[in-house]
Amino acid sequence: MATATEVKKRTVRINGCVASAQAAKYADVDVIAAYPIRPYTATMMALAQMVANGELDAEYIVADSEHSQLSISHGASSSGARVFTGSSGVGVQFAYELYSPISGSRMPVQMMIADRTLDPPGDFGSEHTDALSTRDMGWLMGWACDAQEAFDNHLMAYRIGEDPRVLLPQMVCQDGFFVSHITSDVELPDSGQVKEFLPPYKHPYPLDPRHPVSHGPQIMPEQGPPLQLERARAMEGAVAVIEEVHDEFAKIFGRRYDPWVEEYMTDDADVVFFLQGGHAVTARFAIKHMRDNGLKVGMVRLRTIRPYPTDRVNEVLSKFKVVGVIETNMGLGSVSSGGVLYGEVCAALYESQHKPLVLSFMAGMGGEAIVLDEFYWMAKKMTEAQKRGKIEKRTHWVGFEE
Amino acid sequence: MAYTELTVWTRGIIMDKEGRDIVNSISASARLEGKYAQAMENYVDNPDRTNCPTRKYCRVSDTVIENELTYENEKPNIIVLVEGTMVKGWDYMRGMPPGGTLVINTHYTPEYILRFVPGAERLAQLVCVDAAKIADHKWLYYRLGELGLDRLSTEGAAERNKSIAPDIAAPLIAAVVKTTGIVKLATIEPMIANKHAFKLALEELHIMPLHPVAA
Numbered sequence: 001m002a003t004a005t006e007v008k009k010r011t012v013r014i015n016g017c018v019a020s021a022q023a024a025k026y027a028d029v030d031v032i033a034a035y036p037i038r039p040y041t042a043t044m045m046a047l048a049q050m051v052a053n054g055e056l057d058a059e060y061i062v063a064d065s066e067h068s069q070l071s072i073s074h075g076a077s078s079s080g081a082r083v084f085t086g087s088s089g090v091g092v093q094f095a096y097e098l099y100s101p102i103s104g105s106r107m108p109v110q111m112m113i114a115d116r117t118l119d120p121p122g123d124f125g126s127e128h129t130d131a132l133s134t135r136d137m138g139w140l141m142g143w144a145c146d147a148q149e150a151f152d153n154h155l156m157a158y159r160i161g162e163d164p165r166v167l168l169p170q171m172v173c174q175d176g177f178f179v180s181h182i183t184s185d186v187e188l189p190d191s192g193q194v195k196e197f198l199p200p201y202k203h204p205y206p207l208d209p210r211h212p213v214s215h216g217p218q219i220m221p222e223q224g225p226p227l228q229l230e231r232a233r234a235m236e237g238a239v240a241v242i243e244e245v246h247d248e249f250a251k252i253f254g255r256r257y258d259p260w261v262e263e264y265m266t267d268d269a270d271v272v273f274f275l276q277g278g279h280a281v282t283a284r285f286a287i288k289h290m291r292d293n294g295l296k297v298g299m300v301r302l303r304t305i306r307p308y309p310t311d312r313v314n315e316v317l318s319k320f321k322v323v324g325v326i327e328t329n330m331g332l333g334s335v336s337s338g339g340v341l342y343g344e345v346c347a348a349l350y351e352s353q354h355k356p357l358v359l360s361f362m363a364g365m366g367g368e369a370i371v372l373d374e375f376y377w378m379a380k381k382m383t384e385a386q387k388r389g390k391i392e393k394r395t396h397w398v399g400f401e402e
Numbered sequence: 403m404a405y406t407e408l409t410v411w412t413r414g415i416i417m418d419k420e421g422r423d424i425v426n427s428i429s430a431s432a433r434l435e436g437k438y439a440q441a442m443e444n445y446v447d448n449p450d451r452t453n454c455p456t457r458k459y460c461r462v463s464d465t466v467i468e469n470e471l472t473y474e475n476e477k478p479n480i481i482v483l484v485e486g487t488m489v490k491g492w493d494y495m496r497g498m499p500p501g502g503t504l505v506i507n508t509h510y511t512p513e514y515i516l517r518f519v520p521g522a523e524r525l526a527q528l529v530c531v532d533a534a535k536i537a538d539h540k541w542l543y544y545r546l547g548e549l550g551l552d553r554l555s556t557e558g559a560a561e562r563n564k565s566i567a568p569d570i571a572a573p574l575i576a577a578v579v580k581t582t583g584i585v586k587l588a589t590i591e592p593m594i595a596n597k598h599a600f601k602l603a604l605e606e607l608h609i610m611p612l613h614p615v616a617a
Binding site: 013038039123124125177178181182183278279281282285369370371372 | 430440441442443445446448449466468469470471472473
């Protein structure tokens with residue numbers, strides 16, 4: 001095994017889209033199913049060039065829609081191929097029918113998502129609603145906050161999803177623009193490291209005329225419950241594998257991620273932001289400035305939402321007095337009448353002996369950047385709630401209130 | 403200058419590469435000089451259409467850039483118009499703090515072109531450079547077929563020409579760097595493909611000093 005110092009390192013300046021394409025290349029994918037929609041398109045453009053230049057030996061199939069993209073992915077994965085696909089916004093929705101069949105037949109397809117708002121407003125900006133609306137379809141799911149993390153997540157997701165104890169598809173998500181189109185330094189690994197970390201994909205029961213098996217046949221109602229239970233257990237069983245894989249990733253590549261949450265300046269914090277994805281970058285600056293002014297504020301960034309780390313969220317968030325959930329998604333008529341993360345946070349905290357106050361912030365909607373002043377405003381609402389000992393209301397729309 | 407914003411206005415698709423080359427090369431040079439720098443395209447302008455106005459941005463800072471995720475330059479100190487006729491029709495000067503620089507690719511003189519500039523009272527200098535002539539820029543007339551194959555709405559991914567500033571971007575970069583000092587000429591010159599046009603432009607700038615007042 002090569003040590004970190006023996007490993008030849010190469011740092012390039014690329015954006016999240018290209019980082020995802022690079023990850024697919026390093027994972028040596030067999031089949032790529034493409035259909036363009038901004039902002040993830042740049043990933044497929046980069047992959048098309050890699051295939052054309054002979055850097056990557058893969059079947060590059062241009063589908064006629066996202067529904068076909070996922071159908072191709074399903075079939076290719078069933079035959080034993082390592083598959084890479086992706087989409088954004090309404091494209092994610094158009095493929096919806098395929099999400100349950102793919103996880104139901106336990107095919108570890110990987111889908112890159114660069115978030116885009118749904119219609120309305122249908123602009124190019126990032127809201128997490130596109131991917132989050134599929135969160136209970138049996139796909140592993142989590143968000144990166146920068147291009148390096150996106151690259152790393154792709155490799156780890158393949159390793160986790162293809163583990164025979166898991167065999168589940170993965171949505172590897174990044175914010176449109178904030179991650180997909182912002183360039184930063186990405187350390188590309190040595191291909192030997194990747195070979196060591198990610199063995200070739202081998203499905204235990206691929207479709208093969210020499211060894212006939214059936215995938216996804218029509219079944220009788222009494223066969224339904226055990227099938228569903230198995231899928232649920234695969235998701236639960238993924239928890240241990242996710243932790244193992246993150247450990248091994250750190251050993252081989254030298255970057256250690258907490259698989260579930262990133263805690264930033266939380267040691268003595270009273271109030272914390274709870275969020276997913278790219279806005280964490282600005283949150284860290286905001287927190288530093290507020291700390292300089294004596295405010296005990298921190299951040300907890302959720303890295304994996306499926307499987308949801310209920311106990312971990314409970315344990316982490318119980319330490320604080322106020323939690324401000326930054327949604328970046330639409331949960332119309334949901335628990336808080338704001339976004340869907342609020343419900344996930346509160347459910348995890350229900351069994352806690354030390355429940356913090358929980359506020360939900362609708363910020364960054366339509367893909368607007370959440371600027372420093374907005375983080376200060378949210379922190380003010382949180383400290384006011386702390387002083388008052390109760391919340392004023394569950395959901396605040398940032399930018400629409402005093 | 404502790405923090406500088408550069409905004410390039412260009413024409414969609416056919417002149418996208420020129421705009422992109424300007425912000426990318428300046429940002430890369432600033433990083434080589436140990437500064438913090440960022441280059442990006444206006445996310446909302448893309449995917450663009452042929453000839454529609456599109457913006458490219460560059461930020462150079464002595465300290466870490468905290469507004470990295472803000473998708474537009476709100477207070478550009480330097481503005482570049484890659485194509486001369488963009489000088490009138492809309493307010494590309496909005497947000498410029500007093501003391502800014504405007505660089506235009508045009509064969510007209512600053513004395514003539516100044517009348518079309520909105521909010522010109524904020525400018526410390528107006529710089530005109532005949533980039534098309536200096537770069538011997540014939541493709542627009544003689545190589546349209548080739549251009550049609552090379553310039554696609556793919557945010558640069560499908561362009562066959564991988565060199566930086568082979569055409570009119572070279573004189574424009576020379577104009578920006580010489581008149582603003584945003585990076586050093588010696589740092590950026592090795593990156594530029596059309597070195598002849600880059601050097602020629604340094605001698606052929608038309609610089610009009612102005613006296614900025616608060617907007």
